[in-house]
Amino acid sequence: MNRYGATLAAIGLLLTLGACGGSDKPAAASNRTPIIPSTPVTVPTETPRATPTPTPVDPTTAARQQVLAAYAVFYTQVINGLRDGGVTYPYERFMIDPALTAAKDNQTYYKGLRRAKISGDGRLLESKVSDIRVSSKSSTATVVACVTDNLTAVDKNGKVIAKPAGKISRRDGLKLVKGRWMVYLTETQDKSYGCTR
Numbered sequence: 001m002n003r004y005g006a007t008l009a010a011i012g013l014l015l016t017l018g019a020c021g022g023s024d025k026p027a028a029a030s031n032r033t034p035i036i037p038s039t040p041v042t043v044p045t046e047t048p049r050a051t052p053t054p055t056p057v058d059p060t061t062a063a064r065q066q067v068l069a070a071y072a073v074f075y076t077q078v079i080n081g082l083r084d085g086g087v088t089y090p091y092e093r094f095m096i097d098p099a100l101t102a103a104k105d106n107q108t109y110y111k112g113l114r115r116a117k118i119s120g121d122g123r124l125l126e127s128k129v130s131d132i133r134v135s136s137k138s139s140t141a142t143v144v145a146c147v148t149d150n151l152t153a154v155d156k157n158g159k160v161i162a163k164p165a166g167k168i169s170r171r172d173g174l175k176l177v178k179g180r181w182m183v184y185l186t187e188t189q190d191k192s193y194g195c196t197r
Contacts, residue, residue: 064129067141067174070094070181071127074172075147078103079122082151086111096175096182103186115156120164123148126196130171139176144169146195169194 074094081089081103091103110116127145146169153162171193173185 060132060134063132063134063139063141063176067129067132067143067181068127070174071143071145071172071183072124074183075122075124075145079151081107082110083118083120094182096177096184099172099183099186110153110162114153114161116153116161118151118153118162120151121148122150125167126194128194134176141174141181143172143174144194145172146170146191146197167191167195 077091077094081091085107087104087107089107091100095103110118125146125148127143129141130144131140131142133140146167148167149165151162152160152164155161165188169189169191171187171189172183174181175184176182
């Protein structure tokens with residue numbers, strides 16, 4: 001073989017190796033299929049739905065529940081105060097004037113002047129808020145309740161000075177004072193006024 005033949009054979013071999021991918025250079029980008037597309041793929045999305053408009057909440061709904069809870073505490077505490085307490089019973093935790101003064105005057109009469117022993121019990125049977133006014137300046141509510149008053153007062157000489165009233169209705173006013181519903185007005189009614197059962 002001569003020189004020219006050997007050179008031609010070497011060039012042919014190089015061309016063959018180059019065609020088989022023997023080169024370390026990457027192929028042109030146009031010949032390759034990309035793994036990550038170069039153009040963004042749009043994913044179909046759901047059409048946004050209108051957000052339902054929330055139903056307005058009546059601010060008196062929560063206030064009514066708070067009033068009834070405060071009233072239940074009030075009635076229980078009044079019964080405890082009349083039966084077990086005295087003039088110094090902490091009525092100011094759930095009452096303000098004029099109801100507070102009336103409760104203390106009542107205790108002064110029965111427990112102080114008459115030295116009465118009060119026994120029995122009382123229960124809140126049902127209650128409802130008959131009127132409520134909620135505002136940033138002054139919030140008030142009226143509760144109509146059906147209660148039992150089975151308290152008996154016997155003075156120091158053994159004389160009964162107060163007999164159980166039985167089932168009665170109450171119409172009491174509450175005010176919102178520093179975030180707490182407090183009883184400020186108390187009124188006893190005939191049972192037909194607020195008792196439904």
